[in-house]
Amino acid sequence: MNSLISLEKVNYQIADQHILHDVDWQIPAGAHITLTGPSGGGKSTLLRIIAAMISKTSGTLIFDGQPIESYDPIMYRRQVSYCFQQPTLFGETVADNLAFPYQIRKQVMDTQRVVTALNNVGLSERTLHQPIIELSGGERQRVALIRNILFLPKVLLLDEVTAGLDENNKQIVHAWLRQLNEQDHVTTILITHDATEIAAADQLAKVVAGRLEVHA
Amino acid sequence: MNLAVNNTSLFLAAMLVLVALGISLWQKLGLDRDIVIGVVRAVVQLFIVGYLLKYIFRVNNLWLTLAMIGFIIFNAAWNAKKRGPGIDHALAISLLAIFVSTGVTLGVLVLSGAIKFVPSQMIPISGMIASNSMVAIGLAYRSLNSQFHDQRQGVLERLALGAGLLDASIAIVREAIRTGMSPTIDSAKTVGLVSLPGMMSGLIFAGVDPVRAIRYQIMVTFMLLSATSLGSIIACYLAYRNFYNEQKQLK
Numbered sequence: 034m035n036s037l038i039s040l041e042k043v044n045y046q047i048a049d050q051h052i053l054h055d056v057d058w059q060i061p062a063g064a065h066i067t068l069t070g071p072s073g074g075g076k077s078t079l080l081r082i083i084a085a086m087i088s089k090t091s092g093t094l095i096f097d098g099q100p101i102e103s104y105d106p107i108m109y110r111r112q113v114s115y116c117f118q119q120p121t122l123f124g125e126t127v128a129d130n131l132a133f134p135y136q137i138r139k140q141v142m143d144t145q146r147v148v149t150a151l152n153n154v155g156l157s158e159r160t161l162h163q164p165i166i167e168l169s170g171g172e173r174q175r176v177a178l179i180r181n182i183l184f185l186p187k188v189l190l191l192d193e194v195t196a197g198l199d200e201n202n203k204q205i206v207h208a209w210l211r212q213l214n215e216q217d218h219v220t221t222i223l224i225t226h227d228a229t230e231i232a233a234a235d236q237l238a239k240v241v242a243g244r245l246e247v248h249a
Numbered sequence: 250m251n252l253a254v255n256n257t258s259l260f261l262a263a264m265l266v267l268v269a270l271g272i273s274l275w276q277k278l279g280l281d282r283d284i285v286i287g288v289v290r291a292v293v294q295l296f297i298v299g300y301l302l303k304y305i306f307r308v309n310n311l312w313l314t315l316a317m318i319g320f321i322i323f324n325a326a327w328n329a330k331k332r333g334p335g336i337d338h339a340l341a342i343s344l345l346a347i348f349v350s351t352g353v354t355l356g357v358l359v360l361s362g363a364i365k366f367v368p369s370q371m372i373p374i375s376g377m378i379a380s381n382s383m384v385a386i387g388l389a390y391r392s393l394n395s396q397f398h399d400q401r402q403g404v405l406e407r408l409a410l411g412a413g414l415l416d417a418s419i420a421i422v423r424e425a426i427r428t429g430m431s432p433t434i435d436s437a438k439t440v441g442l443v444s445l446p447g448m449m450s451g452l453i454f455a456g457v458d459p460v461r462a463i464r465y466q467i468m469v470t471f472m473l474l475s476a477t478s479l480g481s482i483i484a485c486y487l488a489y490r491n492f493y494n495e496q497k498q499l500k
């Protein structure tokens with residue numbers, strides 16, 4: 034089987050705290066995986082390792098045929114994009130945040146694309162020039178999500194990105210994420226505690242006390 | 250000239266120390282030990298420096314002057330380093346930043362003819378430049394440390410979006426440079442209105458016409474702007490990488 038991401042015996046320890054135990058995981062290209070499990074189990078830690086935000090303490094992690102260590106972390110993170118649980122926005126306005134992915138690639142912001150993305154998650158063009166302190170929690174969450182997909186990554190790692198949203202906006206964001214997965218072939222791993230989302234999962238995986246359980 | 254601090258008057262002025270000591274004892278501040286140590290150190294250090302400078306000015310030797318400037322720069326770097334706990338290589342970074350800021354500023358002053366390459370001018374001016382650069386760098390380090398702590402989540406998010414280390418840190422670096430420079434800019438705005446700064450006061454004290462004395466103060470204002478901006482920018486650009494590890498993750 035050809036996996037886009039493959040983990041073998043991945044462990045994560047801080048001092049004497051063993052947070053992840055021997056995680057083996059094969060993630061095929063184009064998959065849409067729902068990751069769940071009790072609070073404190075190690076879900077966020079696992080995705081942060083896959084996103085190269087922290088480094089595993091042992092084991093192997095292969096991305097696209099090469100060990101993670103062989104990539105430049107900066108370029109790697111543009112391919113494997115992690116969206117934080119409870120993200121914060123930076124700068125002054127929404128535009129500061131959405132221009133950032135362009136800035137780091139030395140490009141000018143594609144306003145048309147940004148506005149389309151805002152519309153896709155149920156926000157209007159007006160939001161673009163709003164100061165970030167005026168946004169509601171759910172609006173911030175969606176702006177943060179857009180930052181990750183203005184340049185489509187190969188893999189999208191979403192850490193409870195719909196936690197702060199009402200049912201209606203959850204639906205909107207979900208439909209859009211589905212579309213990214215099905216039409217643009219973005220491999221997606223989505224952490225959630227939401228019963229409806231878990232019930233609707235294609236593939237379900239659980240992290241319980243630092244161990245991964247994959248359900249077919 | 251009308252300069253008359255002799256040993257007797259100094260001894261009598263030492264009664265001012267008793268005021269501080271008395272307050273410390275009376276209010277149980279527990280500062281009496283520090284006051285005594287501070288006063289003794291100040292007296293001993295200044296006497297040594299006085300005799301040392303007298304010697305250096307008399308022999309007027311190029312190498313000895315440069316060595317003294319080097320000593321000043323090293324001490325300044327050592328002190329700046331102490332204000333950046335947790336920053337690796339802070340001594341080397343501070344040394345380079347203070348060396349360059351002092352060197353460039355002194356070079357411009359000498360080449361423009363504002364000061365002469367004689368120890369009695371080079372050494373005090375180097376001290377002023379290096380100490381201001383030191384304070385600026387110390388403030389910049391403190392600002393880097395506190396911002397990388399307070400804005401940790403924002404930095405992490407920039408990294409997760411695929412930002413390079415400079416892109417992830419640039420807002421913090423700019424703010425730290427600003428913090429390093431701002432006391433100099435603030436004091437440039439109020440100079441002469443709030444305080445009569447040391448250089449100018451000293452010259453006026455020594456009997457120099459105030460209209461001539463201010464020219465020196467103007468020169469000092471220029472040189473401190475150059476020294477603090479160069480010192481802060483070099484130190485910040487070299488220090489920010491320290492907050493990341495080899496895997497380009499925030500430590």
Ligand SMILES: Nc1ncnc2c1ncn2[C@@H]1O[C@H](COP(=O)(O)OP(=O)(O)OP(=O)(O)O)[C@@H](O)[C@H]1O
Binds near residue numbers: 070071072073075078
């Ligand atoms: N940097 C760290 N230092 C110490 N402990 C940590 C660190 N990061 C994570 N942990 C611990 O590791 C465990 C797993 O944390 P993690 O955030 O991965 O859990 P989670 O499954 O995402 O939980 P939740 O559903 O509440 O978000 C927790 O016990 C947490 O306290």
Ligand SMILES: [Mg+2]
Binds near residue numbers: 076077078118192
């Ligand atoms: Mg979590």
